[in-house]
Amino acid sequence: MSSHVTPKKTYFAVFGTLMALTALTVAAATVDLGGLNTVVALAIAGCKAGVVIWFFMEVRHARPMTRLTVAAGILWLVIMLILLSSDYISRGWLGRSQGW
Amino acid sequence: MNAALAPPPSAPPPAETPTHYLNANYGFRSWMFTLDHKRIALLYLASITLFFFIGGFYAVMLRLELVTPAGDLMSAENYNKSFTMHGVMMVFFFLIPSIPAVLGNFLIPLMIGARDLAFPRLNLLSWYIYMAGGMLTLYAMVAGGVDTGWTMYTPYSTTYSNSHVMVMAVGIFINGFSSILTGLNFIVTIHKMRAPGLTWFRLPLFVWAHYATSVIQVLGTPVIAITILLVALERGFGFGFFDPKLGGDPILFQHLFWFYSHPAVYIMILPSMGVVSELVTCFSRKKVFGYKFIAMSSVAIAVFGFLVWGHHMFVSGQSIYAGMIFSFLSFLVGIPSAIKVFNWTATMYKGSISYHTPMLYVFGFIGLFTIGGLTGLIVANLGLDVHLHDTYFIVAHFHYIMVGGAVMGYLGGIHFWWPKITGRLYPEGWARFSALVLFVGFNLTFFPQFLVGYLGMPRRYHAYPEEFQVFNVMSSAGASILGLGYLIPMIYLTWSWRYGKLAPPNPWGAKGLEWTTPSPPTTFNFEETPVVTEEAYAYAQEQETEESH
Amino acid sequence: MSDHAAHAPGLAHQFDDLDQQLDATTLGMWLFLAQEIMFFGGLFAAYAIYRSHYPEAFAAASHHLDIRLGGFNTVVLIFSSLTMALGVRAAQMGKNKTVFNYLLVTFMLGNLFLVVKAFEYHHKYVEGLIPGPWFSAHGATDPAVQMFFCLYFAMTGMHALHMVVGGGLLIYFMVQARRERYHAHYFGPIEIMGLYWHFVDIVWIFLFPLLYLLGLHQ
Numbered sequence: 001m002s003s004h005v006t007p008k009k010t011y012f013a014v015f016g017t018l019m020a021l022t023a024l025t026v027a028a029a030t031v032d033l034g035g036l037n038t039v040v041a042l043a044i045a046g047c048k049a050g051v052v053i054w055f056f057m058e059v060r061h062a063r064p065m066t067r068l069t070v071a072a073g074i075l076w077l078v079i080m081l082i083l084l085s086s087d088y089i090s091r092g093w094l095g096r097s098q099g100w
Numbered sequence: 101m102n103a104a105l106a107p108p109p110s111a112p113p114p115a116e117t118p119t120h121y122l123n124a125n126y127g128f129r130s131w132m133f134t135l136d137h138k139r140i141a142l143l144y145l146a147s148i149t150l151f152f153f154i155g156g157f158y159a160v161m162l163r164l165e166l167v168t169p170a171g172d173l174m175s176a177e178n179y180n181k182s183f184t185m186h187g188v189m190m191v192f193f194f195l196i197p198s199i200p201a202v203l204g205n206f207l208i209p210l211m212i213g214a215r216d217l218a219f220p221r222l223n224l225l226s227w228y229i230y231m232a233g234g235m236l237t238l239y240a241m242v243a244g245g246v247d248t249g250w251t252m253y254t255p256y257s258t259t260y261s262n263s264h265v266m267v268m269a270v271g272i273f274i275n276g277f278s279s280i281l282t283g284l285n286f287i288v289t290i291h292k293m294r295a296p297g298l299t300w301f302r303l304p305l306f307v308w309a310h311y312a313t314s315v316i317q318v319l320g321t322p323v324i325a326i327t328i329l330l331v332a333l334e335r336g337f338g339f340g341f342f343d344p345k346l347g348g349d350p351i352l353f354q355h356l357f358w359f360y361s362h363p364a365v366y367i368m369i370l371p372s373m374g375v376v377s378e379l380v381t382c383f384s385r386k387k388v389f390g391y392k393f394i395a396m397s398s399v400a401i402a403v404f405g406f407l408v409w410g411h412h413m414f415v416s417g418q419s420i421y422a423g424m425i426f427s428f429l430s431f432l433v434g435i436p437s438a439i440k441v442f443n444w445t446a447t448m449y450k451g452s453i454s455y456h457t458p459m460l461y462v463f464g465f466i467g468l469f470t471i472g473g474l475t476g477l478i479v480a481n482l483g484l485d486v487h488l489h490d491t492y493f494i495v496a497h498f499h500y501i502m503v504g505g506a507v508m509g510y511l512g513g514i515h516f517w518w519p520k521i522t523g524r525l526y527p528e529g530w531a532r533f534s535a536l537v538l539f540v541g542f543n544l545t546f547f548p549q550f551l552v553g554y555l556g557m558p559r560r561y562h563a564y565p566e567e568f569q570v571f572n573v574m575s576s577a578g579a580s581i582l583g584l585g586y587l588i589p590m591i592y593l594t595w596s597w598r599y600g601k602l603a604p605p606n607p608w609g610a611k612g613l614e615w616t617t618p619s620p621p622t623t624f625n626f627e628e629t630p631v632v633t634e635e636a637y638a639y640a641q642e643q644e645t646e647e648s649h
Numbered sequence: 650m651s652d653h654a655a656h657a658p659g660l661a662h663q664f665d666d667l668d669q670q671l672d673a674t675t676l677g678m679w680l681f682l683a684q685e686i687m688f689f690g691g692l693f694a695a696y697a698i699y700r701s702h703y704p705e706a707f708a709a710a711s712h713h714l715d716i717r718l719g720g721f722n723t724v725v726l727i728f729s730s731l732t733m734a735l736g737v738r739a740a741q742m743g744k745n746k747t748v749f750n751y752l753l754v755t756f757m758l759g760n761l762f763l764v765v766k767a768f769e770y771h772h773k774y775v776e777g778l779i780p781g782p783w784f785s786a787h788g789a790t791d792p793a794v795q796m797f798f799c800l801y802f803a804m805t806g807m808h809a810l811h812m813v814v815g816g817g818l819l820i821y822f823m824v825q826a827r828r829e830r831y832h833a834h835y836f837g838p839i840e841i842m843g844l845y846w847h848f849v850d851i852v853w854i855f856l857f858p859l860l861y862l863l864g865l866h867q
Contacts, residue, residue: 005741006734015731022723022857026716029862037866041858049851056734056847063672065291066679073683076319077690079406081697083425084355087410088698090421216663218673284680292673293663318680322688330695330803338781339799341695346780347706347793352698356691629665 004061014055021048120523120620135220136623141206142521143227148194148202149590151234154241155189156586158182163545163579166572171563179562180247181263187250192272193234195506196364199371200282200317201230203513204310206521208286210614210621211304213295213630218288226281233275240267249560251361254342254353258334269332276325279367283317286310295613297632301392304612304636308395309374312402316363316370320406324360327353351417358409366405368502369469370398372509373440376465379512380444381637382610383459384451388637390443397436404433414485423482430480437473441466456608457531461512464539468504472497475550490560493553496546504542511538511589518593519607523620524600530592538585544578611637659835671837678841682848685811689852692807696800696859703793708864710797713778713786715769719861722765723853729758730850737843740826740836748839749826755846756819759812766809773798801860808856811849818842 025044033040053059059067117123121138124130131139161182165173174182205223209216217223240246246268248257257265290311294303331353333339340346342353381388388394410418410426444466453459475497479485488494518526552571557564564572606615613630614621657667664670700707736751777785780799822842825831831839 005738008735008738011731011734011738014734015727018727018730019724022720022727025858026720026862026865029858029865032866038863041862042855045855045858048854052730052847052851052854056730056850057844062675065676069676069679069683072315072319073686076406076683077686077693080323080359080687080690080694083407083410083422084694084698086425087351087355087419087422088701090419093419093421214663218663219677220661220663222677280684284677284684287680288673288677291676292669318684319687322684323691326688326691326807330691333799333803339803340780340796341799341803345792346796346799347699347703347791348796349698352695356694359691624662 004058006055006058010055014051017051018048021051118618119622120618121623122523122620124623133224135216135224137205137209137217137220137223138521138621138623140220140223140227141202144197144201144205144230147227147231147234148198151189151193152586154238155186155194156583158186158189159579160583162186163576165562166564167576169564169566169569169572171561174562176562177247178245180249180560181245183560184246184249185241188237188246188268188272190502191250191364192275193230193237195368195502196279197230197282198368198506198510199375199513200286200310200313200367201227201278203375203510203517204286204306204313204371205282207517207614208289208307208310209293210520210617210625211307211612212290212293212298213613213626213632214289214293215624215626217285218293219285222281222285226278226285229281230275230278233271233273233278236271236274237268240264240271243267251354251357252328252331253357254331254334254350255344258331258340258342266332266335269328269335273325273328273332276321276328279317280321280325283314283321286314287318290314295630295632298613301395302632302634302636303395304374305377305388305391305394305398306371306374309370309377309398312398313367313370315399315402316367316405320360320363320367323356324364327356327360351413354413354416354418355409358412359406362409362412363402363405365498365501366401368506369509370401372465372506372513373398375509375513375516376444376462377440378610378612379458379462379516380447381639382516382608383454383456383462384448385454385639386447386451386637387635387640388443389446389449390439391636393439394443397439400436401433404429404436408433408480411480411485414482415489420482427480427482427485431477434473434477437469441470441473455532457526457528457535458512458516460532460535460539461508461515464535464542465505465508465512468500468508468539468542472500472504475500488553490558491553492549492557492559495559496549496553499546499549503546508538511535514593515589516608517614518596519603520614520617520619520621522597522600523603524596524598525603525607526596526600527592530588534585534588534592537581537588541578541581541583541585545575545582546578548572548574548578611639657834659830667834667837671840674837674841675844678844682844685848689804689807692800692804693855693859696804699793699796699800700859700863703791703796706791706793707797708867709791710786710794710801711860711862711864713773713776713798714801714861715772716861716865718765718769719857722762723857725758725762725765726850726853729755729762730847732758733843733846737836737840740831740839741833743832743836745826745829745831748831749823752819752823752826752839756816756823759816759819763809763812763816766805770802773802804856804860808849808852811852815842815846815849818845 021044025041028040028044029037053070059070121136131143134140161174165171165179171179243264246263246265248261248263248265252265252269290307330341334341334343340348342348342350344350377388377394408426408430410422411430414423479488479494479497515526515531548571552568555568557568603619605617605619613632616630617625660667660670664673732751732754736748736755739747739751773779777783778798780795780802784795786794819842822839825838
């Protein structure tokens with residue numbers, strides 16, 4: 001992997017984007033969107049994380065294996081959350097409390 | 101760049117004995133600060149053997165107690181502490197590091213034609229972390245023991261137990277990072293350090309199995325690390341993460357615990373499967389059947405392994421709908437496991453099989469793993485598990501996997517690569533005898549447990565109804581034979597280290613880069629980086645190419 | 650092994666060349682970060698379960714947090730990520746002095762974050778919001794409020810611990826930069842340091858809305 005020197009102004013632009021998204025997430029949190037507040041907050045945080053990973057961490061110039069590693073880490077977290085929620089969502093389906 | 105790597109300044113070795121990794125330098129420091137993956141493997145070998153015998157000691161105590169129906173040898177509390185320490189020692193400090201940290205550490209660089217692992221310092225660090233975790237856990241044991249079971253279920257572990265949960269939790273937490281770093285090191289090494297020509301599908305299946313194992317270690321272990329940390333915080337500082345008084349859910353602990361601890365079973369068995377794949381083809385003198393299927397089934401087991409953890413929780417308050425999903429997914433693991441077993445059998449078909457000790461362990465592995473695996477399908481059944489949960493049926497099932505599978509593979513591998521590791525041959529007659537003793541002892545110990553468990557004897561009690569005594573006496577008798585089967589190799593292997601016949605570089609006529617190095621190998625493994633031009637296990641072409649070696 | 654005796658400065662014995670070494674160490678760091686995702690993932694999973702079960706209590710509890718301090722810290726941390734990225738850039742060009750300066754700024758920003766965090770913790774302590782036997786949030790009757798603070802302290806504490814480790818690493822790399830260790834072909838360690846720092850930043854990017862902002866609209 002030869003070094004790929006990114007121009008400074010790219011980093012400044014990334015910083016500006018992150019600041020804007022931070023302001024946006026605070027602004028969005030003040031509006032009552034019902035159940036969507038969490039979704040919006042997570043979506044914005046996901047965008048910010050994506051920007052950091054893609055530009056600051058230079059995944060855009062990284063090898064496929066690096067990208068695969070990032071994807072695997074996220075995928076495994078998703079596996080954990082989905083299977084966990086399969087339990088918690090369906091606990092009450094029998095129509096009686098299961099103690100929690 | 102490091103003192104331990106530099107050739108010794110004084111005392112050149114005698115002209116007759118060539119320099120190898122064992123005699124390259126001497127002394128305490130040369131081992132404690134070594135960066136050589138082979139020496140670190142031996143450090144692990146010594147320490148896991150120690151922990152194995154400590155865990156074994158507790159197994160002896162358990163079996164002694166269970167000879168009679170009454171709880172007469174030990175109090176219930178001491179019995180609880182004994183099975184806890186047995187489980188913790190065997191699972192966290194023997195089985196999980198056993199094959200990866202000893203054989204994997206020793207062999208992966210040799211098998212892929214590298215001078216060392218990608219991160220030798222990290223490798224040494226992970227041994228120190230392992231020892232630190234082990235020592236803390238030993239301290240917890242000496243200070244009075246822990247009685248929670250190795251699973252440390254909340255709220256008992258966080259609130260009610262009066263034993264040394266905190267120390268042990270920290271010990272296991274620390275130990276987890278040893279496992280993570282080993283896995284990380286292997287993945288990078290396998291990706292970046294392969295010799296020219298050694299493409300992915302030319303890799304030995306042992307390496308594939310370790311790759312899959314490492315994925316589990318890196319992605320699974322951190323979850324138990326944080327979970328145990330939460331238990332420690334709850335116990336130590338009253339942060340009630342799993343405390344129902346604060347609206348916490350104890351079952352959440354079980355979810356997070358088994359998210360790692362089920363895949364951990366595959367950390368134990370996958371490397372063993374890798375060993376078996378190497379052994380079965382060598383002693384059948386035949387190219388392995390279905391190379392790609394065996395390789396890919398390792399990866400499949402690693403991935404599926406993360407989808408099934410809920411089958412430990414069918415009766416613990418988890419939603420039955422989630423139970424159905426986990427039950428179905430659990431059956432999926434049977435597919436790649438069966439692929440492997442069928443492929444090993446097909447490899448033996450029409451091979452010219454020789455019955456050396458490592459091959460005897462392979463036979464043991466295949467038979468016992470099959471029993472363990474098939475009973476696994478039984479307990480993966482949502483309905484049947486309600487009957488069998490927490491009985492000796494479960495105990496027998498996972499011992500067939502962990503001992504009948506993982507330990508058989510470990511011992512087979514140790515025997516197979518012993519000449520490479522030590523430069524000495526072990527006594528074949530004794531070795532065959534002890535393999536037989538082990539097999540008989542193992543089955544006598546654990547097969548009756550299937551029966552008594554099915555009849556309803558629950559696990560984790562020091563007393564039981566009298567009608568179960570005959571099974572328990574059989575089991576305890578088997579355990580003493582099994583213990584003998586572990587002691588004999590311990591003795592003759594130690595003996596052979598000094599007095600065994602000198603081993604040639606390739607005593608088995610096996611394929612693989614590790615056998616092209618001298619026995620024992622030199623510190624940097626290869627004089628020059630080898631170039632690989634053929635597939636793995638090219639045994640069929642042996643006759644043509646034998647002259648050129 | 651004589652061919653490795655005269656190797657490039659910074660090349661470890663087990664690698665053939667600096668490219669292989671950089672590749673391997675980068676992959677190693679990414680794997681470590683994947684591990685970190687799962688490590689924090691356990692906490693996030695616990696948070697998700699409890700938050701969806703006790704939405705009102707969590708929203709009420711989050712009112713005890715100071716959004717201004719949290720927001721300020723977010724800005725500080727993102728800014729430190731910028732200076733870290735610029736430090737890596739300087740290392741890629743072999744400018745050791747610039748590397749040192751950027752790392753120093755990053756280090757200072759990290760410390761600023763921790764100082765603010767310490768003030769926040771102290772404030773929680775004064776208000777009796779530390780979970781455990783002394784927990785005494787006035788007006789909060791729902792026990793799940795305490796659960797929120799269990800998670801708050803575990804998550805931010807674990808994050809702060811990563812910051813402290815990062816700070817220690819930064820000191821080490823500042824010393825190395827002072828010793829002119831880096832050049833256009835050997836800058837891997839700084840790059841890896843950067844990956845770690847950015848990851849810690851990302852964790853905070855999620856923690857900020859999840860802990861500070863969830864009750865803002867009520």
